[in-house]
Structure formats: C-alpha cells, structure tokens
Amino acid sequence: MNDLGVLSKILMVALVVTFACALGGAFLPGTASVWSGTACVVILIAVPVLRVTWLVVDWTKSRDVKFALLGCALLVVLATSGAIVFLR
Amino acid sequence: MNPAALAFAAFLTAAVGTLGGLGGAILLVPILVLSGMEAKFAAPLGLVSVAAGSLAAAPQQLRARVVNHRLGVATEIVASSAALVGALVSGFIGQSLLAVLLGGVALVAAFFGGRRKGIRNLPDPSLTAADVGETPGTLAGVYPLGNEFVPYRAKRLPLGLIGMGMAGLISGLSGVGGGWVKTPTASEVMHVPVKVAAATSTFTVGVTAAVGLLVYESQGRIVVSDAALVAAAGLVGGTVGVRLQHLLPPPLVRRGLSFTLAVIGVLLIVRR
Numbered sequence: 001m002n003d004l005g006v007l008s009k010i011l012m013v014a015l016v017v018t019f020a021c022a023l024g025g026a027f028l029p030g031t032a033s034v035w036s037g038t039a040c041v042v043i044l045i046a047v048p049v050l051r052v053t054w055l056v057v058d059w060t061k062s063r064d065v066k067f068a069l070l071g072c073a074l075l076v077v078l079a080t081s082g083a084i085v086f087l088r
Numbered sequence: 089m090n091p092a093a094l095a096f097a098a099f100l101t102a103a104v105g106t107l108g109g110l111g112g113a114i115l116l117v118p119i120l121v122l123s124g125m126e127a128k129f130a131a132p133l134g135l136v137s138v139a140a141g142s143l144a145a146a147p148q149q150l151r152a153r154v155v156n157h158r159l160g161v162a163t164e165i166v167a168s169s170a171a172l173v174g175a176l177v178s179g180f181i182g183q184s185l186l187a188v189l190l191g192g193v194a195l196v197a198a199f200f201g202g203r204r205k206g207i208r209n210l211p212d213p214s215l216t217a218a219d220v221g222e223t224p225g226t227l228a229g230v231y232p233l234g235n236e237f238v239p240y241r242a243k244r245l246p247l248g249l250i251g252m253g254m255a256g257l258i259s260g261l262s263g264v265g266g267g268w269v270k271t272p273t274a275s276e277v278m279h280v281p282v283k284v285a286a287a288t289s290t291f292t293v294g295v296t297a298a299v300g301l302l303v304y305e306s307q308g309r310i311v312v313s314d315a316a317l318v319a320a321a322g323l324v325g326g327t328v329g330v331r332l333q334h335l336l337p338p339p340l341v342r343r344g345l346s347f348t349l350a351v352i353g354v355l356l357i358v359r360r
Contacts, residue, residue, distance in 0.1 A: 004221075008150035015143055019323045022140075025316025026091075037312035040319050044139040045301050048294040051146070055157050064224045067158045074165045078299055081172045085303045 007054055011047065018043045049078065089123040091317055098133075098321035099328075102141040106329030107336075108345040109286025111138045111267030111293040112322070114352055129311060131264070132304040135297040136315045137322040138265050142294025144326025145287070145333075152334065153221035154231050154287045159242055159280065162227065164292045166249045167256030167266060171296060174260020186261055187356045193258065194353030197272035202346035209281050211236035231284050240281050248278040259296060267293040268349060275342070282342045286333060 018040055025037025056071035089097070097119050105112025113134030120130035149155045215230055215237035222229040227242035242248065251273030255266030267289045274285035304310050333341065 004150045004153065008147045011143065011150065012147040015147060015323065018140070018143060019320060022316045022320035022323065025312055026320055033316075034312055037316035040316050041136065041301060041305065041310060041312070044136065044143065044319060045298045045305070047143055047146075048139070048291075048298045051291075052161065052295060055161065059224075062224060064158075066225060067161065070158075070165060071161050074161050074168065074295075077165055077168045077172075078295070081168060081299050082302055084172065085175070085299075086306055 003058060007051070007058075010054075011051070014043060014047050018047075049075070052078075089120065089125060093123070094120075094314065095317050095321040098137050098140075098318040099325040102137050102144070102322035102325030103329040103332070104348060105138065105267065106141040106145045106290055106326045107286070107333050108341065108348055109267055109271035109289035109293075110345070110348065111265040111289070111297075112141050112325075113138045113265040113297075114268045115348075116318075117264050118355055128309055129314075132301065132310045133314055133318045134264060135300045135304065136310075136318045137325075138267070138293050139297040139301060140319045140322030141326035141329065142290050142297065144323045145290045145330035146294075148327075148330050148334070149287045149290065152232065152287075153229075154284055155291050156222050156227070156229050156242075156280070156284055156288045157291065158222055159227050159274070159278075160288045160292045163249060163252040163270070163274075164295055167252045167259070167270065167292065168296065168299070170253040170256030171260035171266070171299075174257040174262075177261070181261060190258060190262060190264075191353040191356035193254070193269060194349045194356060197269065197276070198346045198349035198353060200272065200276045202343060202350075208279055209238045209240045211238050215239060229284070231281055233281075233283075238281060240279070240284065242274070242278045242280050244277055244279070248273055251277050256296075265293050265296060265300075268352060271345065272349070282345070283333060286341065286345075290330075 021036050021040035025033055025040050028036055056068050059068040101112040101116040116137050117130045117134040121127050219230045220232050230237050230239050255269035259266035270289040271285050274280040275282045
C-alpha cells in the first residue's frame with residue numbers, strides 16, 4: 001500500500017513554503033524579492049520530479065516492479081529532455 | 089497588464105485549470121497575449137500557473153486518493169517523449185496551421201465530452217472507504233463519489249497512449265501544456281471517471297511544466313516578479329479549483345470542461 005499520507009504532508013509543506021516565497025517575490029523590495037521569487041520557481045520545478053522519485057521508491061518498496069520501472073523510465077525521459085534542451 | 093489584473097487572471101485560470109484538469113496555461117497565455125504581453129514572456133507565466141495549480145491541488149487530491157499515479161506515470165512517458173519531439177520540430181510548422189489544429193482538437197474533445205449523458209462508472213455497494221485508491225500493479229482503482237465508492241479500470245490503453253502522445257506533441261509544438269487533451273483522452277477514450285482523469289492530469293501537467301520551466305529559466309525568459317505574483321495567485325486558484333472539483337458532481341464537471349474546451353477551440357481558431 002502506498003504511503004500517500006506522508007507524501008501529502010510533504011507537499012503541503014512545499015505548498016506553504018512556495019506560497020511564502022511567491023509573496024516575497026511579488027512584494028519584497030530589492031534583491032530579497034529576486035531571491036524569494038527564484039526560490040519559488042525552483043520549488044515549482046523540483047516538486048513534481050521529487051514526487052515521481054518518491055513514487056518510484058514507494059513502488060519499489062511495495063514490489064510493484066512494473067510501475068517502479070515505468071517511473072524510472074519517466075525520470076530518464078525527463079532527464080534526457082532537459083539535457084537535450086540545454087545542449088541545444 | 090497591471091499586477092492586480094495579472095493576479096486575478098492567474099487566480100481564475102488556475103482555478104478553472106485545476107477544476108477540469110486542463111492545466112490553465114491554455115487559458116492564461118491567450119489572455120496575457122491579448123493584453124499586450126509578448127508571447128515569449130507569456131508562455132513561461134502560463135507554465136508557472138500550471139505548476140502552481142498542480143502543487144496546490146496535490147495535498148487534497150492525495151488525501152482523497154483520487155489521483156491514479158500509475159496511470160499518470162505510464163501515460164506521461166509517452167506524452168513527455170512526444171513533447172520533446174514536438175519541441176524539436178516546432179520551428180517547421182506554421183503558427184496559423186497549428187492554431188487551427190489545436191482549435192479543432194479542442195472542439196472535438198468538447199463535442200465528445202458534452203454529448204455523453206449520465207455516469208459511465210457506477211458505484212459498487214460492496215466497496216468501502218478502505219478500498220479507495222489505486223490497485224497496485226494495474227491501471228485500476230476505486231474513487232469516492234458522495235457516500236458511495238466507484239470502481240474503474242483504464243480501458244483501450246493503446247488508443248489512450250496515442251491520445252496522450254498527441255497531447256505531448258501538441259504541448260511541445262505550442263508550449264501551452266497538454267492537460268486540455270489529456271483529461272478528455274483519459275475520460276472519453278480510456279473510460280476513467282472524469283474526476284480521476286482531471287486529478288491525474290493535474291499531476292502530470294505539473295511534471296511537464298517543470299521541464300518547460302527549466303528550459304525557460306535557462307533561456308532567461310522568466311520575469312521573476314511576475315512569475316512570483318502568478319505563482320501566488322495560481323496557488324490560491326488551484327486550492328479553490330480542487331475544492332470545487334471535490335464538491336461538484338461529475339456530469340457538471342464534464343459539462344463545464346466541454347464548455348471551456350469549446351471556448352478555447354473557438355478562441356484558437358478565431359485568433360490564428
């Protein structure tokens with residue numbers, strides 16, 4: 001059984017932190033605004049990748065091998081896409 | 089666009105995008121472009137809105153166990169691969185032709201979603217709250233509908249994967265995300281309940297948006313102050329959207345989705 005309750009709590013913390021950073025990026029003055037806004041964007045990028053990674057680990061632990069492999073394949077596709085775009 | 093109008097547009101599109109599993113960028117980007125913003129700066133803000141809506145919806149959707157992650161991961165491999173191909177060949181297709189294609193796809197999806205009556209997946213009285221969630225090792229599960237519990241199983245996987253591939257291709261070609269194709273594909277082609285389809289699509293569009301944002305960040309196309317404002321409004325809008333999704337009956341969500349898709353289709357064709 002997936003422990004989605006723990007993942008839900010982690011995502012709730014990420015949601016609150018992202019919201020605080022977003023408000024900082026929108027309303028703080030000077031460089032604090034830039035740092036806060038950048039942190040917000042970085043979290044928005046990182047969270048979905050971490051979520052897929054969490055699922056892969058969870059499925060591996062619960063011996064759902066087929067979907068753990070599919071999750072790994074998705075991470076490889078995402079990494080490859082990122083690498084190709086950066087190299088272009 | 090002034091900051092208050094930008095925040096309102098981001099709030100509204102994230103709420104509608106999360107409610108229907110559309111993503112929101114397909115709504116926000118045209119609004120920003122029509123208001124005078126350059127498309128190259130509007131597209132990243134659209135993806136910020138999508139990512140924010142996806143994050144805002146996640147905790148509640150996970151608690152409700154309405155997302156089918158196995159379906160999302162399985163279909164996202166095809167969608168992401170196709171999105172990469174689309175992005176690589178996007179320079180060879182005219183924007184006018186692309187807009188007509190996108191509009192046509194939206195209108196077809198609106199037609200098939202809107203003409204269907206009733207609920208395809210019916211509650212099973214033998215199921216309990218303990219059965220809610222995904223079934224390990226399969227693309228099946230159970231979702232709560234009021235006080236009842238509805239079993240479902242994704243059908244016609246090959247056809248569904250073709251649809252998801254099209255969604256990815258369109259996303260890569262246009263840069264507006266593919267949630268507005270993914271949700272109707274899962275619901276109408278794969279016979280996944282619309283609420284599960286929308287929640288699963290909200291998860292997968294977050295993944296796609298993350299890759300897109302990485303690209304835009306590397307190209308220096310993200311205006312941080314605007315992105316932060318859109319993210320804040322998108323997080324609030326996404327939270328409202330997912331609460332509405334939980335409260336509204338599936339046929340109403342499906343009709344709302346069809347109406348929104350029809351509007352998008354007409355806008356895309358008229359604006360080309």
